[in-house]
Every structure is written in C-alpha cells, then in structure tokens.
Amino acid sequence: MAEEKAKLVHTFGALAELGQEISNKQNFQETVRTSLHLLLGSLAIMRGGVARFSRYSHELNLVAARGLGDEFPFSLSLCYEDERQFLSCGMYPIENSQAKVLPFFQIYDNSFEQAKIELVVPLVVRDELLGAVFLGEKASGERYSSYDRDIICAMSRHIGVAIAQRNMMAELERRAEENRKLYENLRMTYTDTVKAFAAAIDRKDKYTEGHSVRVGKYTEYIAEELGWSEDEVEGAAVAGYLHDVGKITVERKIINAPYRINAKESIELNKHPGVGYEILKPIHHPYADVPLAAKYHHERLDGRGYPDGLYDREIPFIAKIVNLADSFDAMTTDRPYKRRRPAADVFEDLQRNAGKQFAPEIVNALFRSLLKELQGESKEKRFRKLLGREYMEAEGLASTLRTALNGTSPTSPLTFVAFD
Numbered sequence: 415m416a417e418e419k420a421k422l423v424h425t426f427g428a429l430a431e432l433g434q435e436i437s438n439k440q441n442f443q444e445t446v447r448t449s450l451h452l453l454l455g456s457l458a459i460m461r462g463g464v465a466r467f468s469r470y471s472h473e474l475n476l477v478a479a480r481g482l483g484d485e486f487p488f489s490l491s492l493c494y495e496d497e498r499q500f501l502s503c504g505m506y507p508i509e510n511s512q513a514k515v516l517p518f519f520q521i522y523d524n525s526f527e528q529a530k531i532e533l534v535v536p537l538v539v540r541d542e543l544l545g546a547v548f549l550g551e552k553a554s555g556e557r558y559s560s561y562d563r564d565i566i567c568a569m570s571r572h573i574g575v576a577i578a579q580r581n582m583m584a585e586l587e588r589r590a591e592e593n594r595k596l597y598e599n600l601r602m603t604y605t606d607t608v609k610a611f612a613a614a615i616d617r618k619d620k621y622t623e624g625h626s627v628r629v630g631k632y633t634e635y636i637a638e639e640l641g642w643s644e645d646e647v648e649g650a651a652v653a654g655y656l657h658d659v660g661k662i663t664v665e666r667k668i669i670n671a672p673y674r675i676n677a678k679e680s681i682e683l684n685k686h687p688g689v690g691y692e693i694l695k696p697i698h699h700p701y702a703d704v705p706l707a708a709k710y711h712h713e714r715l716d717g718r719g720y721p722d723g724l725y726d727r728e729i730p731f732i733a734k735i736v737n738l739a740d741s742f743d744a745m746t747t748d749r750p751y752k753r754r755r756p757a758a759d760v761f762e763d764l765q766r767n768a769g770k771q772f773a774p775e776i777v778n779a780l781f782r783s784l785l786k787e788l789q790g791e792s793k794e795k796r797f798r799k800l801l802g803r804e805y806m807e808a809e810g811l812a813s814t815l816r817t818a819l820n821g822t823s824p825t826s827p828l829t830f831v832a833f834d
C-alpha cells in the first residue's frame with residue numbers, strides 16, 4: 415500500500431512538472447523531449463519516442479526519441495485505416511503485439527521489434543490525430559499494468575496538448591504570412607493602378623507629358639526629407655500621382671491650349687481640384703489624405719488660391735506638399751507658351767514665395783533634398799533623372815541652395831491640420 419502511495423505521489427509530481435514544462439512552451443522540441451523523459455522516468459520505461467502527425471503527408475515524424483536506435487524510422491506513414499483506428503483509440507495505448515491487423519503495425523513490424531516497442535499511444539486532442547508516443551519495455555521487465563496505462567494516458571494528453579498548441583501557432587503564423595503576402599499584392603496592385611492612372615492623365619496633356627508622375631515623385635522626395643514613415647511617404651506619392659485626376663473631365667482643347675487660356679477657360683480648368691476630389695473620395699485609399707490633396711493642391715498660404723481660398727492652417731499639409739511639387743514641376747518644364755526657367759531662378763522664386771504661396775518648411779525640405787543630391791550625399795540621382803543632367807549641373811546651384819537654406823527659418827508656425 416505504501417509503495418502504491420509513493421508511486422502515486424511520484425506520478426503526480428511528474429504530471430505537475432509536465433504541465434509546467436508545457437505551459438513554458440519556449441522551445442517546442444525541447445518541451446517534447448523533456449516530456450518524453452518525464453514519462454519514461456516516471457514509469458521506469460527503457461526507451462520511447464514522440465512523433466508529430468502531419469495531416470498533409472499522412473506521416474508520423476519523430477520529434478524526440480530515447481534509446482530507439484539509429485535504425486528506427488524518422489517518418490512513419492499511416493494509411494486511412496490506421497488513422498481511423500488511431501482516432502478511435504483516442505489516448506489509449508495500443509499494444510504492439512495485439513495490433514498486427516493494422517497495416518501500420520505490419521509495415522513497421524521489424525522496426526518495432528528491433529526497438530522493442532510494446533505500446534503505441536495515439537495522441538488525439540479534440541478528435542484530431544496529432545501524433546503518437548512509442549514506448550519500449552519497462553526496466554523491471556514486467557508487463558504494463560492498467561494503472562501504468564492510465565498514467566501513460568494522462569501524461570500523453572499533456573504531450574498532445576503541447577503539439578496542438580504548436581500546430582495552432584504554426585497555423586497562425588502561416589495565416590499571418592498569407593495575409594501579409596495578400597496585403598503586399600493588394601498594395602502593389604493599388605500603386606500600379608495609381609501609376610497607370612497618372613500616366614493616363616498625363617497622356618491627355620501633350621505639353622506637360624509626365625507631369626503627374628513627376629509631381630508624384632517630387633511629393634515623395636519631400637515627404638521622405640520631412641522624415642515621414644515609409645507608409646506615409648507612399649501615401650504622399652499617391653497623392654502627387656493623382657492630384658490632377660480631375661483634369662480628365664476638362665476639355666482637351668483647354669488643357670492643350672498653346673496660349674494663355676482666357677477667363678472662361680480658366681474657370682473650366684479650375685474645376686479640376688473639386689472634380690478630382692469627387693472622383694477620389696469614394697475610393698478606399700490605404701492613405702487618408704489622397705482626395706484632400708487633389709482638392710486643395712491649388713490653395714495658397716495667403717488665401718489667394720482656389721477652389722476655396724483657404725488660409726495656411728486650413729490647408730491640409732499633404733496638399734501643401736503637392737502644391738509645391740506641382741509648382742516646381744510647372745517652373746522646371748517647358749510649356750507651350752513659356753520655356754522652363756533656370757534652376758537658380760526657380761529656387762529664388764520658391765524662396766521668395768515661401769510663407770505666401772508655399773509652406774517654408776516644405777520649401778526647405780525640397781531644397782535639402784536637392785542639395786543632398788548635388789553634394790553627392792544621396793545614392794541615386796533622382797532629381798537629375800527628372801530634370802536632366804545639364805539643368806542640375808548649372809553653375810553655383812549648391813551654393814544658391816545653401817544660402818537659401820541659411821536664409822529661411824527651418825521651422826514654421828504652420829501645423830498639421832486634419833480634415834474629415
């Protein structure tokens with residue numbers, strides 16, 4: 415009786431340890447290995463192994479083993495009949511010698527003989543086969559008692575739960591990865607569509623070919639220089655690409671007029687920010703301010719812009735960046751009635767209008783980005799690609815920018831205004 419009591423205490427101790435080991439779940443392989451050792455140790459079993467079931471390959475793959483020998487197969491296949499039988503046994507040990515009718519025990523008969531496997535315990539949790547425990551002979555040489563089998567059953571359940579947890583984690587990781595890829599694909603589709611759309615807008619305007627694409631890029635460079643996050647920079651680029659989308663409803667002859675358009679035509683053209691907003695508003699953008707950038711990219715800090723004549727703080731920050739990128743492109747490209755202006759002239763104009771039309775910190779960010787490229791601090795020659803080598807290599811540009819940067823306040827009283 416005393417011996418039975420000691421055994422019981424010992425078993426409970428082992429079970430408690432096993433529970434703790436499993437809830438620790440730092441390293442799955444380590445957890446299973448320790449659990450196996452606890453199981454073998456608590457009943458003085460000579461050898462054993464734990465295998466995890468793969469429902470994709472219908473195999474039991476060894477996760478931990480002790481004393482099974484090198485010949486013991488690492489993977490053991492299960493056929494439908496075996497799986498059915500294993501499931502119906504639940505956690506209860508199957509005696510090797512009694513199970514010869516099953517294909518599994520016939521195929522691996524030699525291996526089981528060699529490793530002296532006496533019991534195979536299917537690990538079944540919530541009606542799902544998760545693995546199996548293989549157990550060799552007891553050190554005492556005695557047969558397994560029903561008491562032993564109950565203990566094996568209880569301890570195997572812990573191991574089954576550990577495998578179930580691991581499977582769940584693996585499934586979660588797989589789904590997270592799948593979602594990440596899906597999201598990445600969607601994002602790429604979105605940006606590709608935006609770029610295709612920008613190219614389509616630009617095709618309508620034969621004199622300013624590539625305008626939307628360039629404004630998208632300038633907006634991106636400025637946002638980057640302002641220290642925005644990767645997502646925010648991408649959103650800024652999209653806002654730039656789509657800022658003139660409203661022009662698709664403006665008559666081609668007005669857009670392509672080889673002269674300064676008259677007042678009536680101007681009214682027509684000036685509707686494009688509002689139209690752009692209406693087009694972009696119903697679309698679900700991953701970035702919030704895209705429609706607002708279209709709506710307000712012709713507003714000015716001094717309230718003399720359109721369509722609403724907003725003042726400084728009322729203008730969304732992204733619209734201010736697009737506004738500068740838009741003007742910068744207009745000044746640095748040839749128009750039907752006007753040739754582009756020399757870079758130094760453009761910089762001087764932007765500086766003069768900082769605080770009137772443009773936000774000073776945005777002008778500064780553009781200047782800093784340009785200067786970095788001129789000083790060879792940036793890897794790519796991004797501005798040179800858009801403006802041409804000759805244009806960017808004009809005499810004294812870097813010093814003009816340096817002087818401009820020293821002359822303007824690096825900070826501005828302007829603040830980010832959130833619009834709904």
Ligand SMILES: [Fe+2]
Nearest residue numbers: 657658711712
């Ligand atoms: Fe515009």
Ligand SMILES: [Fe+2]
Nearest residue numbers: 625657658740
């Ligand atoms: Fe534009």
